[in-house]
Amino acid sequence: xxxxxxxxxxxxxxxxxxxxxxxxxxxxxxxxxxxxxxxxxxxxxxxxxxxxxxxxxxxxxxxxxxxxxxxxxxxxxxxxxxxxxxxxxxxxxxxxxxxxxxxxxxxxxxxxxxxxxxxxxxxxxxxxxxxxxxxxxxxxxxxxxxxxxxxxxxxxxxxxxxxxxxxxxxxxxxxxxxxxxxxxxxxxxxxxxxxxx
Numbered sequence: 501x502x503x504x505x506x507x508x509x510x511x512x513x514x515x516x517x518x519x520x521x522x523x524x525x526x527x528x529x530x531x532x533x534x535x536x537x538x539x540x541x542x543x544x545x546x547x548x549x550x551x552x553x554x555x556x557x558x559x560x561x562x563x564x565x566x567x568x569x570x571x572x573x574x575x576x577x578x579x580x581x582x583x584x585x586x587x588x589x590x591x592x593x594x595x596x597x598x599x600x601x602x603x604x605x606x607x608x609x610x611x612x613x614x615x616x617x618x619x620x621x622x623x624x625x626x627x628x629x630x631x632x633x634x635x636x637x638x639x640x641x642x643x644x645x646x647x648x649x650x651x652x653x654x655x656x657x658x659x660x661x662x663x664x665x666x667x668x669x670x671x672x673x674x675x676x677x678x679x680x681x682x683x684x685x686x687x688x689x690x691x692x693x694x695x696x697x
Contacts, residue, residue: 531577533592534646534683536639541578543589544569544596552601555629558660560667561598564633567671568594568678575679594678595636595645602629602655631655631666635674639683647685649677 531538546565553561565581572579582589632652636645651670656662677685 531575532681533577533678534637534639534685535681536592536683538577538592539640540592541580542572543591543593544572544579544581545587545589545593546581546583546596546598548583548598549600552598552631556601556663558663560631560655560663561601563664563667564596564598564671564674567668568596568675571671571675572678591638591642592640593636593638594674595634595638596674597634597636598632599634600630600632600652602631629655631670633670633674635677637678637685646683647677647680649674649685 533542544565548561556562569579569581580589630652631654632650635647635649635651637647638645651673653666655666
């Protein structure tokens with residue numbers, strides 16, 4: 501997990517590094533993605549909107565990526581991280597598209613701290629930002645994602661622990677989706693062509 505106070509630089513370092521364990525790594529049980537045995541390295545493709553990169557001061561997005569890649573590695577699943585705009589890796593592939601990681605309204609949060617009490621708490625909550633992360637999961641040979649899930653909610657951009665906590669929860673959820681024993685999953689985002697703006 502990313503430590504509190506981690507900046508965008510950590511995300512960029514994480515993105516530029518690759519995570520490639522040996523195929524002989526220890527793992528308990530079969531190595532599967534949505535029920536399909538893994539025969540080759542899993543591509544983890546990360547796309548982050550410019551606004552999200554700017555707004556994520558404490559490494560919540562890097563935490564998402566770290567939880568997914570380290571979770572795969574701990575299970576003996578070889579993986580490679582891709583983040584360059586011209587990267588188009590094959591399958592099996594996990595795409596993590598961060599479309600929002602909101603700054604929210606700093607003025608409302610500050611007013612909430614000054615006012616205090618229930619009204620202050622309401623102002624602080626209203627000043628939180630939104631996040632939206634789309635996860636697409638492709639098994640080997642798939643032309644379209646088998647599963648597409650949207651993760652969205654509120655994030656406090658001024659609280660390092662809360663930001664990293666959101667990243668940890670989203671990353672864990674994506675990892676659990678990937679490691680399902682069946683391909684029976686819902687698509688909660690319409691269409692396969694959802695992209696980062």
